[in-house]
Amino acid sequence: MPKKYRILVIDDEDAIRESLRAFLEDYDYEVSAAGSAEEAMRLLKTQVFDLAVVDMRLPGESGETFIVKVSESGNAMRFVIHTGSVEFQLTDVLKHHGVKSEHVYLKPLHDLAILADGIGALLHNE
Secondary structure, three states, rough: OOOOOOEEEEOOOOHHHHHHHHHHHHHHEEEEEEOOOOHHHHOOOOOOOOOEOOOOOOOOOOHHHHHHHHHHOOOOEEEEEEEEEOOHHHHHHHHHHOOOOOHHOOOOOOOOOHHHHHHHHHHHOO
């Protein structure tokens, strides 16, 4: 039986967070969601995820801070950025923590299958 990948969606916008959760569940991923980096960190204390879909602009800690903290803790989770910031630039810090330009998706994403394809490629490139 193939492994069922676990994905954590982090976005402060309820509608986006829940639509991503439902969409990714249709791809047979096990999906949890958090509205902030702090909530996501609490989930990580009790659950293991293979990948996180992270918004960069979150209340409290930023998505970038979340990625750095998780990476520096030794967690092998991979990251996909899903941001509405048209000015977003991939920083050297994020690159250092394994995020590549092909892992960045700008909102609104009119075809979520593009995101699903990117997630699948990242998860299967173990």
